[in-house]
Amino acid sequence: MQHLDLQVIDQALTWSREGETVWLCTVLATFGSSPRAPGAWMxxxxxxxxxxxxxxxxxxxxxxxxxxxxxFENPAVVIRYGDTDNTQARHITLPCGGILEVLVERLPATPEIREHLGTLKATLEGQRPLMRHVDIHTGSRYFTDDATLGPRVIWPSEEGAPDRVSMRLTPARRLIIAGISAVSSACASFAATLGFEVIVCDPDETACQAFDVPGVTVKTQLPSLYLAANGCHDATAIVALSHDPRIDDLAMMEAVRTPAFYIGVMGSRRTSAERMKRLIRSGGLTEEQVERLHMPIGLALGSKTPAEIALSIMADIVRVQHGKTLHEL
Known part of the structure; x- marks a missing residue:
């Protein structure tokens, strides 16, 4: 299962290649409660x-x-839903009571549009982060390089241009799970529900064949070899959940060489302390590299069952992704 953003752009590109005009709708801003955040696509x-x-x-x-x-035959237009003072969509009342501002772009099936959608897709798949700019008045659009942090949608633009929308594009969120276990299954299921692209790696062919979580990619391969061969982008979380140090330790040794935003390994405090010494002594990792590892993994929720442990892991990943410290919870 691809991240929803990637699915949307991939489908838009497929339709464009089939000669279809595509209308790309983007949530620009929300006021009050809203079911989708700025940047969401349809x-x-x-x-x-x-x-x-x-x-x-x-x-x-x-x-x-x-x-x-x-x-919606204009190249671009902004619609405001949920605002009773707005004549365009005053008849729509959102169940949550909020207001949505939506950018609607009409994308004809031209080579230029297909190239643009292809760049969008490549960015979501892990190529360099970009800023996408759209002129609401003319419908023209272009990309610029972007290595900054900030809101996904900027409107009006940072230069104060009221007719230009700027949107940060980053790779689709990915979770790589090293090792198959009961916790792995629950974690993969939670992550897929949250919209992560999920990849599970384990060298046991029988375990891989029996792993049955819809939308999850399963690789019959040592996780460390998968990471060494494929790497990852900086919107990736890597978790080792096998309870087998031959799998988990090797995965951590490769994971710290990647730009993953979250790296964690399952185990008790005692097991984690022993693993830390082992990774430094035998694995050749530096103390700085080991400090990147979340171990014990997950939030301290008092979790006991596989599902509870998986919940604590995904909650911690989401916490780190949103830049929240533990004392802010």
């Missing part, structure tokens, strides 16, 4: 086929209905 074609979402369904239904009526 791609739609004229017959109503769509992928992605903007709300709980009411906005999507209204947009598809209006598209069928021949609206």
């Amino acid at each position: 791609a739609v074609i004229r017959d109503g086929s769509h992928l992605g979402s903007l709300s709980g369904g009411c906005v999507e239904d209204d947009f598809i209905k209006r598209l069928a009526e021949g609206q």
Whole structure:
């Protein structure tokens, strides 16, 4: 299962290659409660086929209905949903009581558009981070390199241009799980639900064949060899959950050589202390590299069952991803 953003852009590119005009909808801003955050995408074609979402369904239904009526022929337009003072969509009241501002881009099936969508896809798959700029007045769009942190959507632009939207593009979130165990299955399921691309690696062919979590990619391979051959991008979390040091330790030795934003390994405090000494003594890791490892892994929730442990792991990954310290929880 690909991250939803990647699925949306991949489908938009497929439709464009098939000669379809695509309407790409982006949540620009939310006011009050909202089911989707700024930057969320939905791609739609004229017959109503769509992928992605903007709300709980009411906005999507209204947009598809209006598209069928021949609206949204301009290159770009901003619609405001949930605002009773707005004549365009005053009849739509969001269940959460919030307000959505949505950028709608009409993307005809041209080589230029396919190249643009291809760049979007490549960025989500792990190539260099970019900033995407769209002129609302003309519909023109272009990319610039971006290595900064900040909100996903900037509007008006940082230069104060009211007709330009800027959107940060980063790789789709990925979770690499080293080793198959009961915790691995629950963790993979949670991660897939959260929208992560999930890859599970284990050298045991029988265990891989029996691993059955929908949408998860399974590799019959030592996790350390997978990481050495493929690496990862900086939107990746790597967790070792096998309880077998021959798998977990080797995975950690490769993981610290990557830009992964989260690296963790399962085990008790005693096991973790022993592993730390072993990784430095036998694995050749520096103290700085070992300090990158979250061990024991996960939040201290008092977890006992595999599902509870998996919950604590994914909660900690989300915490780190959003830049929250433990004392802020």
